[in-house]
Amino acid sequence: MMYNGGKIITGLIIFALIITAPFWLNIGQADEPPEISLDTPVINQLSEKECIESAEFMRSQHPQLLNDWRDQVVREGKTVYTSSSGKEYQISLDNTCLQCHSNRSEFCDACHAYTSVDPYCWDCHGGGIAK
Amino acid sequence: MKIWAPLLAVLALVIIAWLGAGVFEWTSLFGIIIPYTAFAILVLGFIYRVIKWAQSPVPFRIPTTCGQQESLPWIKQDKIENPSKTWEVVGRMALEILFFRSLFRNTQTEKREDKLGFGSSKWLWLGSLVFHWSMLIIVLRHLRYFLYPVPAFVQGLEKLDGFLQVGVPVLYLTDVFVVLGITYLFLRRVVIPQVKYISLAADYFPLFLLLGIATSGILMRYGLKVDIASVKDFAMSLVTFKPQVIPEIGTIFYVHLFLVSSLVAYFPWSKLMHAGGIFMSPTRNLANNSRAVRHINPWNYEVKTHTYEEYEDEFREKMRKVGLPLERE
Numbered sequence: 001m002m003y004n005g006g007k008i009i010t011g012l013i014i015f016a017l018i019i020t021a022p023f024w025l026n027i028g029q030a031d032e033p034p035e036i037s038l039d040t041p042v043i044n045q046l047s048e049k050e051c052i053e054s055a056e057f058m059r060s061q062h063p064q065l066l067n068d069w070r071d072q073v074v075r076e077g078k079t080v081y082t083s084s085s086g087k088e089y090q091i092s093l094d095n096t097c098l099q100c101h102s103n104r105s106e107f108c109d110a111c112h113a114y115t116s117v118d119p120y121c122w123d124c125h126g127g128g129i130a131k
Numbered sequence: 132m133k134i135w136a137p138l139l140a141v142l143a144l145v146i147i148a149w150l151g152a153g154v155f156e157w158t159s160l161f162g163i164i165i166p167y168t169a170f171a172i173l174v175l176g177f178i179y180r181v182i183k184w185a186q187s188p189v190p191f192r193i194p195t196t197c198g199q200q201e202s203l204p205w206i207k208q209d210k211i212e213n214p215s216k217t218w219e220v221v222g223r224m225a226l227e228i229l230f231f232r233s234l235f236r237n238t239q240t241e242k243r244e245d246k247l248g249f250g251s252s253k254w255l256w257l258g259s260l261v262f263h264w265s266m267l268i269i270v271l272r273h274l275r276y277f278l279y280p281v282p283a284f285v286q287g288l289e290k291l292d293g294f295l296q297v298g299v300p301v302l303y304l305t306d307v308f309v310v311l312g313i314t315y316l317f318l319r320r321v322v323i324p325q326v327k328y329i330s331l332a333a334d335y336f337p338l339f340l341l342l343g344i345a346t347s348g349i350l351m352r353y354g355l356k357v358d359i360a361s362v363k364d365f366a367m368s369l370v371t372f373k374p375q376v377i378p379e380i381g382t383i384f385y386v387h388l389f390l391v392s393s394l395v396a397y398f399p400w401s402k403l404m405h406a407g408g409i410f411m412s413p414t415r416n417l418a419n420n421s422r423a424v425r426h427i428n429p430w431n432y433e434v435k436t437h438t439y440e441e442y443e444d445e446f447r448e449k450m451r452k453v454g455l456p457l458e459r460e
Contacts, residue, residue, distance in 0.1 A: 002185040003429065011410060012178050019174060022277035022370045033279070033364060056379065060358040067299035115359050116275035116286055120296060 034114050037106035042099055052083050052096070066093060066121075093125045134321070137336035141343050144393050145386055152385030161385045162376040166369065169392035176399025181407050188429040194419035197236075201419070215420045227415050231259055255319065262312025265305040266341075268292060269348075272303070276366035298353075306349050313342045337403055340394050347387040357381045 002008060017024075043049060051058045053065070069091045072078040081089045089096050101107045104126055112118065152161040194200065198209025214220045226232045239252035272292065274285045293301035317338045320330045351357050361377045362384060368375040398404065410416065443450070443458060450457060 002182065003188050005185065008181065008185045008411075012181055015177065015181075015407075016174060019177075022274065023372075025278060026367075026371050033360075033367070056358070059360060060356040063299045064356065070299075111360055113281075114279060115363050116281040116289065117300075117359075118286065118290065119299075120301075 034110040035106075036111050037103055038101075039106075040100060040102045042102060046100075051100075052081070052087070052089050053085075063119075066097075069093070093121065094127075098126060133330060133332045134335050137332050137339050140336060141339040141390075144340075144390055145343060145347075148386040148389035149382055152389070153382030156378075158376040158378060158385070161389055162365065163369070163374040165392045166388060167374075169396040173395045173398055176396075177404070177407055180399050180404055181411065184408070184411050189413055189417070190428040190430070191426050192417045192419055192421045193413050194417075194421065195414045196419060201423075214418050215423065216418060220416060220418050224410070224416055228409055231256055231263075233415075234259060254315075258312055258315040258319070261308050262316060265309035265312060268305045269303075269309060272305075276363050277370050279363070279367060300352060302353075306345070306352070309345050310342070310349070313338055313345065317342070333402060337394070337397075337401065340390060340397070344387065344390045344394060347383060347390060351381075351383050351387060355381060355383050357384050 038049065053061075058065075069081065070093075072081075073091050079091050081091045083089065098104060148161060151157045194213065196209075196213040198212025199206060200213045201208045201215040208215070210219045211223050211226065214223050223232075234256040235253065237252050237255050239250050241248045241250065268288060272285065272288055275281050275289070278285070289303075292303045292305050295302060295304065317335070320326050320334060320338075357380055361380050365375065365377045365380065394403075398406075440458075447457065
């Protein structure tokens, strides 16, 4: 026997709807994860298709790497990055990363939209004032 | 003991997840079976507890209020403190749930020399508010893992939370605030002797568990790093019922997930149910309309009555014969 059953059941239905929202909001909605495209002229010409570090490292650590790069250039005046495999790269978001990944919207932006990241770097980089 | 046992329990949970997912690689257990089960326990347990509470009768209104009740038209009613209509109650409940209004009234009693002094004490209110709001924003921010396309309000929250643009990935303010809040709520229990005296293991356990969850999450974002895109693939696979573990997500992620699963499964059976209980508090959710509406005690049994009218009907003939006066002929 419940007292004020009507109100309480209504409340519980609202609770159940809210807490299960991620499940039912996705019904017929969820898009496939975006294709991250590596199809750019520079990458196609590479003999071995490698990023500056291993792909696993890049996937989890590239924000940290870019932060270090920024500090190295802007604060320490260092402009060359030596990767763990010994290759040397110019430290630059626009002239290194985006040279190979020139398809920013199908690469950086696609993955960022998927994971809901919106780097404020593009206010200046990627065709802005910092080039 | 009341502090050490829950602390060890949380550390044990961390080690279980570390060994289970990291060393033995039981990733389906820790990634799929436990999270689904824990979530089901949360939803069903929550509903079960509320329905059980709903079986307690509410015999009368409990006007423990501190404002003028509705009275003569020229006496000003305090509509929030002493509501008499449903929408006024909604106002009181909303302020209670969103801003912890009763906690704002928290006072502190202090002995100064041989006098007793009462003073306002807002720290608990502030600490709770900081903790709960950070927690809410963090939970809502996590929707970015469970929805694709990600709704604009989630992105807005992330922007707002990271608006200081400190570091890359940007620092979320709520990450700082939630840890400060939990730390305050913990210190308060160990520093104030009276509070320490009444604190139980069940008070410390949720605090340690929440601290563990916050720490593992912060470690993942700013320290150890995990591949967020894979985490999202995994989270999406859970909510679309096509569960699929992704082996290369680091062990720290499974620790985080296992602590969250533990919290969620523990929730309905613990003091954390105050989240549901606040909606059911009779001193907050009942309008003080005792003088306008008749409230009948639900457990009153049927009283058999025999009115004078019925009595007279029964004995009319006999009464008339002996000449007794009758109300109706």
